[in-house]
Amino acid sequence: MFKILIIEDDLTIAQSLQTELQKWQYDAQYVTDFNAIMEKFTAWEPQLVLIDIRLPYFNGYYWCTEIRKVSQVPIIFISSQSERMDIVMAIQMGADDFISKPFDLSVAIAKIQALLRRTYDFKESDPFLSYQNIYLKPAEMKLQYQDEEAELTKTEMKILEQLFLHKDEFVTREEIMVNLWENESFVDDNTLAVNIARLRKKLAGIGLEKFIVTKKGYGYGLKKEG
Incomplete structure (x- = not known):
């Protein structure tokens, strides 16, 4: 910590x-x-x-x-x-x-x-992130669900990484954009919305429909079970 x-x-x-x-x-x-x-x-x-x-x-x-x-x-x-x-x-x-x-x-x-x-480079001790049997592999730029894998762009991976790191709560659009900006992915609110839409479509292709949920006027989170 x-x-x-x-x-x-x-x-x-x-x-x-x-x-x-x-x-x-x-x-x-x-x-x-x-x-x-x-x-x-x-x-x-x-x-x-x-x-x-x-x-x-x-x-x-x-x-x-x-x-x-x-x-x-x-x-x-x-x-x-x-x-x-x-x-x-x-x-x-x-x-x-x-x-x-x-x-x-x-x-x-x-x-x-x-x-x-x-x-601080702390990703070496954290080779993947998991949530409800879904695995995000930053080093491989992939998300794995059951026997399916989705290939991710750098921007898509950074978005999902932030959502996985804070999987029990919503992350604001501003936090995501600042994170992407710091990682040299220069995005505004419209560009973020386009990336989220593209990412949702990609995840739906491996059986993860509506995996990314929106909190209106705030930001995004991961779908909870139940």
């Missing part, structure tokens, strides 16, 4: 991020003592840091510099100070990404997941 440290002075935002991250099976904690940020970082050893610019005592730029002295852990700034120079400063201090406040939690989660994927 990935450990994510939240360094955020606004307790409401810190708690909202923690709750949402925990829904996605991340171990998220937020800093409560802003005089002991490095002590918390060193003791807990997170795999990713979310940090605001405006903090008590020293700002986020300072703490980003301090973290970079001892670690190359990925860092995402989350701040309402989102002028061009603020973003440039964050990147120059060692940040990997920047999310402007106010932000959509689903888009923030998608950006966090994309950065974790780029930083």
Whole structure:
């Protein structure tokens, strides 16, 4: 389980991020003592840091510099100070990404997941994903159901991979599009709809009709049994 440290002075935002991250099976904690940020970082050893610019005592730029002295852990700034120079400063201090406040939690989660994927190669220990005796094989770009297999394009595989990873809930269209964008598949809402329609037709050809279900005005999920 990935450990994510939240360094955020606004307790409401810190708690909202923690709750949402925990829904996605991340171990998220937020800093409560802003005089002991490095002590918390060193003791807990997170795999990713979310940090605001405006903090008590020293700002986020300072703490980003301090973290970079001892670690190359990925860092995402989350701040309402989102002028061009603020973003440039964050990147120059060692940040990997920047999310402007106010932000959509689903888009923030998608950006966090994309950065974790780029930083940590965890697919080697996960050669396939399964759901109700249906197997997704990312390395082979195939989906297997009973004795049938569907060959997938890169975009189709990335869509299904995200749905399989979050098989008990719906994934927003925005999360899927951000994931595809991060993987160099540049899509908008219309292109995503076309890919979903094509993928549904392909899956119906191996006996998986209506396997991808739509939650109107939100996104997509996998069909539940019963």
